[in-house]
Amino acid sequence: MKLGCVIHRYGADVTGGSEAHCRGIAERLAERHDVTVLTSCARDYLTWRNAYPPGETSEGRVRVRRFPVARPRDLRRFRAISLVVFGGRASAADQRRWFEENGPLVPDLVRHLSDHGREFDRILFFSYRYYTSFFGLPTVADRAILVPTAEEDPLIRAPILAPFFSLPRGYLFNTVEEAELIADRMSGRRPPALIVGVGVDPPGQAPDTSPLAEAGVRRPYVLYLGRIEPNKGCDTLLRYFPRHPQPSDRPVTLVMAGPATMPIPAHARIQPLGVVSSKLREALLAHAVALVVPSPYESLSMVLLEAWNHGVPALVNGRCRVLKGQVLRGDGGLYYADRREFSAALGLLMDEPEVARRLGAQGRAYVDREYRWPVVMEKVEAMLCQ
Amino acid sequence: MDGDPERARVEPLMDEVRARVRDELRQRLRERGASPDLRDAELLDRVASVFQRALDRRHRDALLLPEMLDEDEEWRLDEPLRLSSHRARLGRAVTLVKRRLLLPLARWLYDYCEERFGRQHRVNRTLFALLEEMAVENARLRSDVSALRRALDGEDAPARPSR
Numbered sequence: 001m002k003l004g005c006v007i008h009r010y011g012a013d014v015t016g017g018s019e020a021h022c023r024g025i026a027e028r029l030a031e032r033h034d035v036t037v038l039t040s041c042a043r044d045y046l047t048w049r050n051a052y053p054p055g056e057t058s059e060g061r062v063r064v065r066r067f068p069v070a071r072p073r074d075l076r077r078f079r080a081i082s083l084v085v086f087g088g089r090a091s092a093a094d095q096r097r098w099f100e101e102n103g104p105l106v107p108d109l110v111r112h113l114s115d116h117g118r119e120f121d122r123i124l125f126f127s128y129r130y131y132t133s134f135f136g137l138p139t140v141a142d143r144a145i146l147v148p149t150a151e152e153d154p155l156i157r158a159p160i161l162a163p164f165f166s167l168p169r170g171y172l173f174n175t176v177e178e179a180e181l182i183a184d185r186m187s188g189r190r191p192p193a194l195i196v197g198v199g200v201d202p203p204g205q206a207p208d209t210s211p212l213a214e215a216g217v218r219r220p221y222v223l224y225l226g227r228i229e230p231n232k233g234c235d236t237l238l239r240y241f242p243r244h245p246q247p248s249d250r251p252v253t254l255v256m257a258g259p260a261t262m263p264i265p266a267h268a269r270i271q272p273l274g275v276v277s278s279k280l281r282e283a284l285l286a287h288a289v290a291l292v293v294p295s296p297y298e299s300l301s302m303v304l305l306e307a308w309n310h311g312v313p314a315l316v317n318g319r320c321r322v323l324k325g326q327v328l329r330g331d332g333g334l335y336y337a338d339r340r341e342f343s344a345a346l347g348l349l350m351d352e353p354e355v356a357r358r359l360g361a362q363g364r365a366y367v368d369r370e371y372r373w374p375v376v377m378e379k380v381e382a383m384l385c386q
Numbered sequence: 387m388d389g390d391p392e393r394a395r396v397e398p399l400m401d402e403v404r405a406r407v408r409d410e411l412r413q414r415l416r417e418r419g420a421s422p423d424l425r426d427a428e429l430l431d432r433v434a435s436v437f438q439r440a441l442d443r444r445h446r447d448a449l450l451l452p453e454m455l456d457e458d459e460e461w462r463l464d465e466p467l468r469l470s471s472h473r474a475r476l477g478r479a480v481t482l483v484k485r486r487l488l489l490p491l492a493r494w495l496y497d498y499c500e501e502r503f504g505r506q507h508r509v510n511r512t513l514f515a516l517l518e519e520m521a522v523e524n525a526r527l528r529s530d531v532s533a534l535r536r537a538l539d540g541e542d543a544p545a546r547p548s549r
Contacts, residue, residue: 083500319442327396328396328397331393331394331395331396332396333396334396334399334400334403335396335400336403337438337441337442340407340410340411341403341404341407344403344404344406344407344410345400345403347406348399348402348403348406355394355399358392358393358394359394359396362393362394
């Protein structure tokens, strides 16, 4: 089959959940099909400034065609239109403008889809919230498979999305909660859908603790891994953790690894590491007491699957339906609704290591059942043939 | 696998977590001299569950009370800053001056207020949700009481006075 994958940014040095999701699927599809990724020249997700040269390159078996961003994102204008749209009083024009301001603004990509989209048998669109999907998908709706990576954030309730969600030929969802969320928002036909998720490779040999010692990581620790920003729930985590009553004999440290876009308060038991090497990342994951996922908005959480892959239990924000659903389905951790539950759940994981070990092992078994690449790709192929 | 006696189940563990939290909450309320009614553990749990349902409401944009208020302006805290002028001929120039000169100067104040307006707006929404939760519960109880009365009237009609 001749397949297209449309994504807002793409590259080996691009981090981000939906981008990694697209890359993983595109590379595996390219083993059997002719795959072209259509994307922007941006690398930075805040400004969308052009960083890659426009035009066609090959990355392994995948052909990548990049289109220039017409103008970078103006964060003030984006914020202003967000207030209007999320205030619940926006016109259809305001809502369309939100998608333009969110970007990346790549009109040439949309034109290319309009002119050449029919040359593809199927086109997978990753993440509905970007200009690329919102304006690109309607031009090739009859062959479009949407991988929405939708979260329960205020955007999902924008009225303009109700007809949009009925357009694609089919859907690949990350979780049953995401499927329900989108189904609830559709105003027309319900396209066929499969719940697929992201593939995870089995972990190699368990890394030793030497990278932790080199980085001065204080054990035992709970781990936050990812971008440190309020949208990811880090403001709440940084309020909750310092108020957790620490036992004097075995205090626990919160280790935060990832780029920070918000201040991290100085605290004896909070250890920010910044961006870490892949070696240290693996060691951090393998030796944590638990992974904390405080995000209120997730469509899957790849880092949760990675922690389970290492047999590490999770402590997740129970107000995020996806995270709570994943933890319940996998029996792989605990969840919390507020600071007191956070503290009590963390206390339980610390006080009862055998329970924590079992939860982690169950999480790993869940990943083995649902998230290995052969399982994932079999479902993707089934959707392409529908 | 489901029958595995060794399996650690999340929900029973969460019951344990919630029990720990409730015990601490009761203790704290007792220490601070809260209403004697709330010393009754069962009653406290029921009250807390009503509050929790309101807090768990995900879509606080779909609530009855705000819909019944006449105008959004009566209760909504306006976050977007709109610049305008009442002058017919000089209006555009005045707005431009406001936007280019006054707005940057006042930006820090606007950012400061915007965050607090947002927070107050969320509190208002939570209170609306709580009121709705209690009103729904009250309406259901009334309906149950009426149904019970009708049932009793049916059984004991001759013996009961009319209301």
